Amino acid sequence: MSSTQVPLEFSGHKHLRQLLTLSLLSGRQIIVKNIRANHSNPGLLPYEVNLLQLIEKVTNGCQISISKTGTRVVFKPGIIDANEGVEVIHECSLDRNITYYLEVICLLGVFGKTQMSVTLQGNTDDYIDQSVDSFSRALNFILD
Secondary structure, three states: OOOOOOOEEEEOOOOHHHHHHHHHHHOOOEEEEOOOOOOOOOOOOHHHHHHHHHHHHHEEOOEEEEOOOOOOEEEEOOEEOOOOOOOEEEEOOOOOOHHHHHHHHHHHHHHOOOOOOEEEEOOOOOOOOOOHHHHHHHHHHHHO
């Protein structure tokens, strides 16, 4: 990342996964502010913090700064490198399906510097996210 590039700024919690993924792929620093600022429970939710922890595990040099209230995140991307030969084991938040995390990991794995081995543990079905089985079938269809 060039030190002269100004961080890209976004507002709100929607599309946080996509913003983090694209930041990593482009090497651009992002600032996400006003995360649920007007809600009764402002800031990042536990599963979003958990996703940030997973991203830290599969990258090298990633820097994440979360404000005290959790309503602002500064994300400086690192290199997508899960230390080849070392399996990353991550306990996902039970608030979301494993597919919530898997969608990010699959994209990062394609563009990673080394082969990625990740084991996700947690909820495999909920009413919000696509099921793990249908995600697996769709991914196999795309890769065939």
